[in-house]
Amino acid sequence: MRRREFLTLSAASIGGVLVYSLDREVFRFSAQTNQSVHIPLRFFTQSEALIVAAAASRIFPSDETGPGAREAGVPIYIDRQLAGPWGRDRYRYTQGPFEENAPAEFGYQGKATPQQIYREGLKGLKGFNRLKAEEQDDTLKQIEATLFFSLLRQNTIEGMFCDPMHGGNIDMVGWQLIGFPGPRMSNYDDVDKHFGEAFRPKPAGLRQVTRRKVRPGEDLE
Template sequence: MPNEDKTKKKTDVSVSRRNFLKKSGYVLGGVLAGGVIGSLVNAGGKNPPSANPQQPTSTPSDYNQALMYFRQDQFRIVEAATERIFPGDDIGPGAKALGVAFFIDHQLAGDWGFNGRDYMQPPFYKGEAVQGYQGRLKRREIFDIALQEMQNYSQSKYKKGFVDLTPEQQDAVLTAFEKDEVKLTTVSPSGFFRMLRNATIEGVYADPLYGGNKNMDGWKLKNYPGNQMAYTQIIDKDEFTKIPPKSLKDHLH
């Protein structure tokens, strides 16, 4: 009798282990997913899993909105500053909702930030207004210095960081940079402001592929069609035709 009990227990363990491995194989093999996995483990009970389980809904993540260059504190300053340059209103979203700060971050992480296509060899002389920036600093270095100086100026004038200022105070800080009222020795305040403003506008209207113009809402503000492959269906029409915009990504399918 004792031997029979041992044999029975051994058989039960073997069967149980085999069932577990079998069920685990279904899970690992991808036959079942989501909320069904929990039901599968208990499949030996009296209540089998539903054939049409309720799947939780979730909003797809925008993996293009990730920092490539900025620190978190720098990103928040740029996000607040660009929102004052291109604020949201009743007509449409502003720079923050459009992801403009991500666009600038991505640009600084690439050739634009490294001045990869600019001649950067000395000697350096102050250029004419029409020539733009003439110096040794790369754009990413200019942003690093200027953002810190914006923070310093905000602290000295309002005893708060730029992000914590009221919209009116943020406008005053940006205006001080635009008019060269901030005295800096390393970078031109007005030169940085122009660079920031230009980058903001580019982020509003560039293809969403580059991080800004989220959901093509910047294009929708202007009824801009984006990257259409052809206009043959409307080329002969006299009246204005509104076309849903398309991104470069839309032509991959």
């Protein structure tokens, strides 16, 4: 058993939001500026999680257009994905021989799992979270062409816009940013109306809509 690691975030940074406790139950955390939240990590060490949090925040920043990866809980999302079957390459054909330098149109052909790609990639970003924003951007530009960065970018988008049951898109901040309502049982009365005008029903996650405790894929074997 590895030592239990936590990601500590200041409550102010994530506002009054839903976070996930140790037993994976959702509870609402009321924002108080002097408090912090300790989120148990499943894969990352604390220092890795801080680097991922900082990098994801440069990819999808919190800025004048609204909240970003920090508020959405993207590092929590990525941590869970890496600890789950996807991170262990349960969904990939992993028999050799491996042709690491295959043309792009054959897809990723390497041997390394997402867990290994992250662990290796994060080694190159030591101290990243303590850099200034412009320095962080310069550092990321240097690794833009790597597989690690493309995974990080893709996972950041996933963490922004996934159903909140996966740990990201906390309080549906991502969906609210773009006007996506989440799963709705019926759009029958609206699908052929609102032409040319934004129709923005209040978002709700899958567990709210179905009133069931749906199990996310990362918790399956």
